[in-house]
Amino acid sequence: MxxxxxxxxxxxxxxxxxxxxxxxxxxxxxxxxxxxxxxxxxxxxxxxxxxxxxxxxxxxxxxxxxxxxxxxxxxxxxxxxxxxxxxxxxxxxxxxxxxxxxxxxxxxxxxxxxxxxxxxxxxxxxxxxxxxxxxxxxxxxxxxxxxxxxxxxxxxxxxxxxxxxxxxxxxxxxxxxxxxxxxxxxRPVARVAWLRLPAFPRGTVASSFGMFAAWGVTGVTITSVPSALAAAGHPRLGPLAVCFMILVGTAVQQAIGHLPARRLSLVGLPVLGAGAGLVILGTLGASLPLLLAGGALVGSAAYGFLFVGALAAASEAADGGDRARAAAGVFLVSHAGFCVPPLLTGLAVDAFGAAAALAGFWAGLTALCAGLAAVLLRRRG
Structure with a gap:
């Protein structure tokens, strides 16, 4: 074979x-x-x-x-x-x-x-x-x-x-x-440690938490956005926007691998905020063009710029033996983003309605992205 x-x-x-x-x-x-x-x-x-x-x-x-x-x-x-x-x-x-x-x-x-x-x-x-x-x-x-x-x-x-x-x-x-x-x-290696804790090399926290924001947006787009659209009588618009988001993000991921890690994160943060805003506007207005445009931007940022940037930053900052643990740190923060923002936003949708919950989510997201961008810019200077 x-x-x-x-x-x-x-x-x-x-x-x-x-x-x-x-x-x-x-x-x-x-x-x-x-x-x-x-x-x-x-x-x-x-x-x-x-x-x-x-x-x-x-x-x-x-x-x-x-x-x-x-x-x-x-x-x-x-x-x-x-x-x-x-x-x-x-x-x-x-x-x-x-x-x-x-x-x-x-x-x-x-x-x-x-x-x-x-x-x-x-x-x-x-x-x-x-x-x-x-x-x-x-x-x-x-x-x-x-x-x-x-x-x-x-x-x-x-x-x-x-x-x-x-x-x-x-x-x-x-x-x-x-x-x-x-x-x-x-052949298996019997002496490998069972427990492999994630690591966060110096200078990678901001790029790693960019993935918290990124996968927080994708999680909300997969859960609260389709729920709000289904409640408004459009049950298929949400899944369509999600598919488009993932496919565009996958394509962008393959095209940007050679850019510097910090630049990838600095580009991805504003793109993520803009895309999330369009997705929310498209959800509240049941607008397919806005949902697709926002999904394309979110996918480009979440699965492309911020994902590749975070992994590249972790790999560059870690010693050879710690690169796997540094990558695990990125994935840990990413999946925390996949948990916390979608759950809180979903509960807020039930308590306050889709418009208020999604607007509050976007406000928190833009503040987080602005803070992370400021940290990355300060480190570059």
């Missing part, structure tokens, strides 16, 4: 695992309405994914070194399949919370191990970079593809549940398990 084929198979497994995390996104508001949970209940079920990653990441980070890459990727595939199965059997907020926990565990298992495995199996010139590119697409590309495929199925085939994409995902996981099981694996 060629190295390219092996890397592609690992990339396909990562794609299937990431695909599960957004597969049900167009149905989130239906689950909330069915169970009477409101925006706050939907946000609480949604953030179970990020909360699981925050709690388990220090333990899962070194697991593939101890037991091997293959068992972690296989377990991630099984967990992704079980998450989809749970939503097929009992669609609603409780099943969504269970599915999000399973997805968080699955992503945590493959976050570092799958990329390392692909790099170990790749051969030839620039092998590590090629493997990383495949893994990046398998991760970020799958997030947009999952929601978009289900949205297309609902439009083309009607609102029957479960959508055909759920069945297709289960079938893909069943096919990939034996394919991945036949790949060669490295």
């Amino acid at each position: 060629s190295s390219n084929t092996s890397v592609a198979r690992i990339g396909a497994a990562v794609f299937a695992i990431g695909f599960s995390t957004t597969l049900a996104m167009p149905l989130f508001t239906s689950y909330a309405a069915r169970d009477g949970g409101g925006a706050g209940g939907l946000s609480a079920a949604f953030v179970a994914y990020a909360a699981t990653l925050i709690v388990t990441a220090p333990l899962l980070g070194g697991l593939s070194d101890r037991i091997g890459r293959k068992p972690c990727v296989l377990a991630g595939l099984v967990l992704a399949g079980l998450s989809t199965l749970s939503l097929m059997l009992a669609p609603g907020l409780a099943a969504l919370a269970v599915a999000r926990v399973l997805q968080g565990l699955g992503i945590g298992l493959v976050a570092g191990g799958a990329t390392a495995w692909a790099a170990e199996l790749a051969t030839g010139p620039d092998a590590a970079r090629r493997a990383a590119r495949v893994m990046a697409f398998g991760t970020a590309g799958s997030y947009g593809a999952g929601a978009l495929s289900t949205l297309a199925a609902l439009w083309l085939l009607g609102d029957g549940e479960p959508p055909v994409t759920f069945w297709l995902h289960i079938a893909a996981v069943a096919l990939l398990v034996p394919v991945v099981a036949r790949l060669p694996d490295r």
